[in-house]
Amino acid sequence: MAFFPSATGRRSRDERGVAFPSPLVMLSVLAVAMASITFLATRDQAPTERRVDNTATIASAEQSPEPTPTATRTPKPKPAIKRGEVYVEVYNNSGIKGLAATTATKATTIGWSVVGEDNWYGVVPTTTVYFPPRLQAAGKQLALDLGIARTAPAVGEMRKDRLTVILTTDAPQ
Structure with a gap:
């Protein structure tokens, strides 16, 4: 049988294509119509699910909120402190001979770049690592390395390019 019309202009029987049964066509049209109506009826409604942030209701600092699937953030890595690139001055305000040295x-020994040591004349309440604003993280690391509990921003005549350690009688030895 030929796929093109014959010389008489009549098509052969196998060129008609596929004929779908009318119940299948009607069900398909009905399904598309129902989906369209449902979409139009619900498109302007507010979502029924809401995210509840319960981190502010934690009673204790020891408890930590359980991570939710939507709040999976990776913390930004903190820049590593290069101890050898940070200058440190150590001062003795305790009266204990050789404490600054x-x-x-x-x-x-830990790797900090100590550029000076001397006696401090003045009143300091407790052993403290003082830091300029740009070296705050380094100041906290130095305090941790030396076992010093207190850090504070640099004050007065302290240099702004280095950390200043002032030791009192409570200094770790």
Whole structure:
């Protein structure tokens, strides 16, 4: 049988294509119509699900909120502190002879760049690592390395390009 019309202009029987049964066509049209109506009826409604942030209701600092699937954030890595690139000055305000030298040696052994040690004249309430604003993270790391509990922003005549450690009688030895 030929797929093109014959010389008489009549098509052969196998060229008609596929004939769908009318119930199948009607069900398909009905399904598309129902889907369209449902879409139009619900498109302007507010979503029924809401995200509840319960981190503010934590009673204790020891408890931590369980991570939710929508709140999976990866923390940004903190820049590594390069101890050898940060200058440190150590001052003794305790009256204990050699305390600044001992602490300076300990800091140097850990990798800090100690550039000076001397006596401090003034009143400091407790052993403290003082830091300029741009070296805050380094100041906290130095305090951790030396076992010093207190850090504070640099004050007065302290240099703004280095950390300043002032040791009192409560300094770790």
